[in-house]
Amino acid sequence: MEEGPAERPVEVLIVEDDPPIRQVLSELFSGIGYRSFAAEHGQEGLEVFRARRPPLVVTDLKMPVMDGVELLRGAKALDPDVAVVVLTGFGDVKTAIESLKLGAADYILKPVNFDELRIAAERALERRRLTIENREHQATLEQRVEEQTWQLSRALDSTAAAYRQTLEALGSALDTRDVGTQAHSQRVVGYARMLAEAAGIEEPLLTDVERGVLLHDIGKIGIPDSILLKPGPLSPEEWKVMRTHAELGGQLLSRIEFLKGAIPVVLHHHERWDGTGYPMGLKGEEIPLGARIFAIVDAFDAMTVDRPYSKAISPQVALEEIKRSAGTHFDPRLVEVFLSLPLERLEEIRRKSLE
Numbered sequence: 621m622e623e624g625p626a627e628r629p630v631e632v633l634i635v636e637d638d639p640p641i642r643q644v645l646s647e648l649f650s651g652i653g654y655r656s657f658a659a660e661h662g663q664e665g666l667e668v669f670r671a672r673r674p675p676l677v678v679t680d681l682k683m684p685v686m687d688g689v690e691l692l693r694g695a696k697a698l699d700p701d702v703a704v705v706v707l708t709g710f711g712d713v714k715t716a717i718e719s720l721k722l723g724a725a726d727y728i729l730k731p732v733n734f735d736e737l738r739i740a741a742e743r744a745l746e747r748r749r750l751t752i753e754n755r756e757h758q759a760t761l762e763q764r765v766e767e768q769t770w771q772l773s774r775a776l777d778s779t780a781a782a783y784r785q786t787l788e789a790l791g792s793a794l795d796t797r798d799v800g801t802q803a804h805s806q807r808v809v810g811y812a813r814m815l816a817e818a819a820g821i822e823e824p825l826l827t828d829v830e831r832g833v834l835l836h837d838i839g840k841i842g843i844p845d846s847i848l849l850k851p852g853p854l855s856p857e858e859w860k861v862m863r864t865h866a867e868l869g870g871q872l873l874s875r876i877e878f879l880k881g882a883i884p885v886v887l888h889h890h891e892r893w894d895g896t897g898y899p900m901g902l903k904g905e906e907i908p909l910g911a912r913i914f915a916i917v918d919a920f921d922a923m924t925v926d927r928p929y930s931k932a933i934s935p936q937v938a939l940e941e942i943k944r945s946a947g948t949h950f951d952p953r954l955v956e957v958f959l960s961l962p963l964e965r966l967e968e969i970r971r972k973s974l975e
């Protein structure tokens with residue numbers, strides 16, 4: 621026959637100062653398969669408990685040296701899961717109820733009906749078993765969740781890093797094609813992030829906006845060099861072609877799952893608040909929030925960096941210009957937020973990009 625912990629008899633500690641009752645209870649418990657230990661008062665009981673750690677304690681309340689309540693406290697301190705059934709006389713029900721508050725599983729009135737005690741003991745042991753099982757189950761679950769969260773966050777970290785590197789490479793490739801706007805993407809992303817955060821945008825939208833801003837001109841990949849790199853001004857026909865870069869960019873990103881969230885910014889980055897922009901002539905809040913943010917930071921960047929056809933102006937003057945176009949070109953509420961950003965932080969982003 622297989623031997624395991626389940627085969628071992630359950631140990632019970634009986635603490636009772638009345639010798640005949642102690643004796644009878646010990647024998648009755650042994651008779652139904654328990655292994656009994658007996659003690660004649662709380663202190664002795666606590667010593668036995670400390671040595672044996674039985675799962676079940678049956679104790680009288682009124683005893684010399686140390687009473688049952690003290691024993692209960694001591695045993696619970698050593699093993700909070702111990703199942704304790706107290707025995708009490710009619711006159712002491714109040715103490716019995718008190719002992720329940722201290723963690724006793726049940727109380728039995730004297731004279732003891734052994735069937736009643738046996739059932740109470742079994743119920744207390746079952747409850748103990750369930751408590752322990754639940755706690756272990758809970759601990760296993762928590763551990764599993766923790767492990768998986770850790771693995772997942774590592775996987776996400778490396779995936780996110782790969783995405784970011786790909787995007788940055790794409791962004792700077794675009795900068796090189798578009799003559800004279802060195803590190804433009806890097807700066808507008810920096811400004812846009814600041815503005816978006818100040819406007820209360822949270823993840824995941826924040827990342828979508830950031831990616832959209834970074835890749836706003838990705839559609840220029842599809843514009844012929846003769847137009848994109850033309851040194852002089854564009855003809856109306858050439859402008860028409862140039863303007864398709866917004867839609868081209870949107871189409872391009874629609875084929876890349878992780879960049880779909882960036883489409884609204886890319887597609888609408890040339891819309892204007894008053895509806896005179898392109899490609900769709902959207903008006904006001906019809907324009908996606910990220911695209912409205914982009915319009916402001918892009919204008920700020922265009923004014924504060926030297927370009928082939930225009931000298932840079934100071935950030936203060938640029939901010940004045942933007943303020944003047946609030947309500948026509950730009951979302952007036954966002955302009956207000958942009959004007960409230962600390963100038964030195966905007967400057968820092970600019971300085972870093974020019975290093």
Ligand SMILES: [Fe+2]
Nearest residue numbers: 836837889890
């Ligand atoms: Fe553009």
